[in-house]
Amino acid sequence: MYAPLTRNQAIARSLAAMIAALLLMFGLDLLVFGHVQHQISQQRLSDTFRAELIEGTAPVSEGDFDDVLLADGVPVAIIDIPALHATEVIVEGTSSADLTAGPGHRRDTVLPGQAGVSVIMGRNAAFGGPFSGIQRLAPGDEITVRTGQGLQEFEVIGLRYAGDPTPPAPKQGESRMILQTARGAAFAPSGIAYVDARLTSKVQPAGTRQTTTLTLPREDTALATDLTTVWALVFALQFFVVAEFAAVWSFRRIGAQKTWVVFVPVLLLGGLFVADQVARLLPNLL
Numbered sequence: 001m002y003a004p005l006t007r008n009q010a011i012a013r014s015l016a017a018m019i020a021a022l023l024l025m026f027g028l029d030l031l032v033f034g035h036v037q038h039q040i041s042q043q044r045l046s047d048t049f050r051a052e053l054i055e056g057t058a059p060v061s062e063g064d065f066d067d068v069l070l071a072d073g074v075p076v077a078i079i080d081i082p083a084l085h086a087t088e089v090i091v092e093g094t095s096s097a098d099l100t101a102g103p104g105h106r107r108d109t110v111l112p113g114q115a116g117v118s119v120i121m122g123r124n125a126a127f128g129g130p131f132s133g134i135q136r137l138a139p140g141d142e143i144t145v146r147t148g149q150g151l152q153e154f155e156v157i158g159l160r161y162a163g164d165p166t167p168p169a170p171k172q173g174e175s176r177m178i179l180q181t182a183r184g185a186a187f188a189p190s191g192i193a194y195v196d197a198r199l200t201s202k203v204q205p206a207g208t209r210q211t212t213t214l215t216l217p218r219e220d221t222a223l224a225t226d227l228t229t230v231w232a233l234v235f236a237l238q239f240f241v242v243a244e245f246a247a248v249w250s251f252r253r254i255g256a257q258k259t260w261v262v263f264v265p266v267l268l269l270g271g272l273f274v275a276d277q278v279a280r281l282l283p284n285l286l
Contacts, residue, residue: 028272048075052148062107076091080145083136102130108215119180123286126187126286157197159193170198189286233277
């Protein structure tokens with residue numbers, strides 16, 4: 001027979017189990033659950049945006065149909081990249097939290113197809129990795145974007161990285177779109193990749209923008225982290241730690257079988273909450 005664990009040994013084992021569970025859930029969140037979450041979000045966003053297109057209320061500026069500032073994460077367009085067999089709903093906002101649902105439109109730029117330059121950011125690996133293949137796009141490849149102003153048609157100009165020459169600024173009345181994602185291996189970004197595309201269809205009038213480059217939140221810039229939800233991580237950790245100590249008490253007082261039945265689902269759920277909040281602290285293009 002094994003000697004019963006001392007108090008310190010029980011605490012050490014519990015801490016080791018807690019850390020192992022958190023690491024496991026973090027890996028599963030990035031590699032499995034995040035992709036499922038992305039697919040569910042895309043379906044919900046697609047239903048919402050297509051309904052707005054039918055009703056004629058899809059946004060064409062930074063405000064909605066009633067001129068109320070668009071909330072982060074609301075759908076503003078649908079992008080289709082035939083060369084990659086990719087179709088994604090674009091949301092407003094480019095923070096790490098926004099990009100868990102799909103590619104995001106940077107608030108201080110016009111919508112795709114409008115006069116000026118539009119910037120669309122997307123993740124390279126996590127949460128579906130919707131822009132994981134854009135670095136394979138070649139000049140001449142077509143991209144279409146459905147907005148509240150109709151179907152906007154683009155042609156890829158080229159791919160560039162930091163230090164490469166940038167295309168000339170669009171002339172007055174022209175429209176350009178820039179796709180951005182993380183450069184490098186999955187989950188190990190080494191920089192930013194840019195895909196430039198020019199509008200080949202009719203240019204649309206630009207909607208009103210309240211956000212400027214100077215007022216754009218830091219967490220909405222490329223490869224930025226989002227610390228605005230740290231409070232949620234603190235609560236998630238508290239929940240997980242309390243559940244872990246309750247499981248240890250139950251194991252010693254009630255027995256292993258009942259403890260496993262009751263607390264394993266609770267700890268898995270708590271670990272998933274923690275992992276999801278930690279993932280939001282990672283660079284937004286990851």
